[in-house]
Amino acid sequence: MLRQERLSRLRESLSRISVEEARRKQKAGVKLIDIRDAEETAKGSPVGAVRISRSFLELQIENVAPDADTELMVLCASDTRALFAADDLNRLGYSSVHWVDGGFQAWEAAGLPVEKHRQLSPAEKERYARHLSIPEVGAEGQALLLSKKVALVGAGGLGSPLAFYLAAAGIGTLGLIDSDRLERSNLQRQILHTDDRIGELKVSSAAKSLQAFNPDVALNLHEIRLNENNALEILADYDLVIDGSDNLATRYVVSDASTLLSIPMIYGAIFRFEGHVSAFWPNGPSGGPCYRCLFPEKLPASLTPSCSEVGVLGVLPGVIGTIMATEAIKILLGIGDPLIGRLLTYNALDCSFHDLEVPANPHCEQCQSNRDLPRMRAGL
């Protein structure tokens, strides 16, 4: 038979690798490609494997292996499809391709680690179709976003675009933390709320808007002001926290809590026509500063007027909040170059951005301490 003859030739000519060896190489950073169909991988896939269906392999492989000399390992259910696929990758120009002998069946039989991935429902595939078309997100990234929990401190100016865009992106759970009630003067910029809800709690008003916008997003409403006594308990359940608060004390509390919980923090702040954005994750994979490394000492009250005192251009939190939402999504997906170790400043009047380098402060007592875990401090 033609198929058998070809397979025999491929078995002899292509580089064979056992599942144990594949796992060792994978730990050393070599990419393992699971080429089975989505229905098969839904039941389990080698942990950390890149899942690209055989049908899309040649079309999508360069997204994960842009260089032809990247070492690749190909796995299917047993070995037939992996042999054909490895041959095709060689023809495409990849010089170091191995087929995994025995495939996923052997992987499972050897007791090697397996992970299950959430599958998107037909309605989710339709809603997030424009994400699914982006290689950097795709079905896998979207499923990841749907599994994530993000806490949002403040449901006001920054919180409005943040909440809308995170809900739109399909973040699985949004925690809204705010104790304020809606005032008429908020509506010049806080687009999450509506005129008929003046006097309502902002978290309640936000929940109505977000449920109408994307009913699939689960909402946790925390009608409370975050402080050093409650922050750890409230934020412990989340994968990432976003600081859209309106005062410096809360910003220090969010930073300390996120450092202690080892979760990333997205930071943004505004003043009239200007804004800041950064991301802090000192104990994340790339290290970097915390908010206290940037501002180790609290600004005196005389230099810290609030939006209610000095005013703010209504659209400004839209600009800053959408950059913050973008950074949050990038970090959750592990894509791009996030604003970790960088402070982005924006001036709307001359439409200028500055990208400033912010290293960790080696003497920071909060995030660089070698002592036992630092404590939560009052927001000062």
Added chain:
Amino acid sequence: MQQLTVIVPPSIRPYVGGQSRITVEAQTVREALGAMSAKSAQLKEHLFDSKGEINRFVRIFVNGRPVPLGSRGDEAVENGAEIAVVLALAGG
């Protein structure tokens, strides 16, 4: 004398005539901050502590690179450099 541009944060702009960028003649960051606050004792108090050290809530960046915390700002700065003075913003 070489010229430097200082980007002024909004909360201290009232001390420099409301300008967001000013040009000063200076060789170092310290001289630039001194020139900027020459006409305002109040601004000087915001920028420097009683020992003449740069306050730790004032962050300085030269062409996007940070002046380390605790520095007196005596390092020479090249002609035409852009010095960004950054203070925390509270609003959200």
